[in-house]
Structures are given as structure tokens and as C-alpha cells.
Amino acid sequence: MAIAGMNHFTILTDDVPATVDFYRDVMGLADGPRPSLGFPGAWLYASDAAILHVVGGRSPDELRAGVIDHMAFSASGLAPTLATLAARRIEYTCRQQTGTDIWQVFFFDPNGAKVELDFAPSESATP
Secondary structure, eight states: OOOOOOOOEEEEOSOHHHHHHHHHHTTOOEEEOOOOOSSOEEEEEETTEEEEEEEOOOOGGGOOOOSOOOEEEEOOOHHHHHHHHHHTTOOOEEEEOTTTOOEEEEEEOTTSOEEEEEEOTTSOSOO
16 A cells, blocks of 8 residues: 555534634635535535545534644745734744744644644745
């Protein structure tokens, strides 16, 4: 077997609309088609790929962190992203990775999942 790439991440939630709003409005993913799976949820897209599956109908007791620490996305628009996070009062950490100078921004979604956004070294953190 050879792995060709990552297909998608799944987020469990007790609030599908808030989760969709966050990933759409903060991160720029698009709500798109999802097959009827018999439970509430949504699929969020980057370009034409459904990269984030939201599974709803879970109780807060079922929403616990597992062994995966975070999910990372390649992104562009560092300064506007930081402005969006600040405007929404979302706490974040922004740093440049030693050796590569890639900008890394870390924050949490409404369900407590840690998100990393990676930006090119040529981007600026200030407008």
C-alpha cells in the first residue's frame, strides 16, 4: 500500500451550525454537497475537495480529544487571517518555524479542536 495524500478530517460536534459558520467564515472553507448519511452534519470544501466532515448530533460527553493533536492547512493571506481572528476574539499564536520561516498560526475551533494554518515565509503578519 502507498498513501497518496490526506482525504479529509472529521470533527464531532453538538452544534453543526456554529461549527460550519466557524470553518466557513474564519477559515474560508465552503459548505457543499453531502450525501444523506442518516445523521446531522456537513461537508466543507477547499476548491473541489470535501476536506472537512462535520458530524453532529453528539452530546457534549462524546466530544473529547483523542490522540491526534491538531489539523494543519496550507493557507494564504496571513495579515487578513490574523485580523479576522482578532475581530472574532479568537486567541491564537503566530510564529515563524525555525529553519523554514513558514508562518504558523494556531488556534482552537468552537469544539476545542486545535487548528494550524501555514503561510509562506514571504507573507507579512502586518498589513
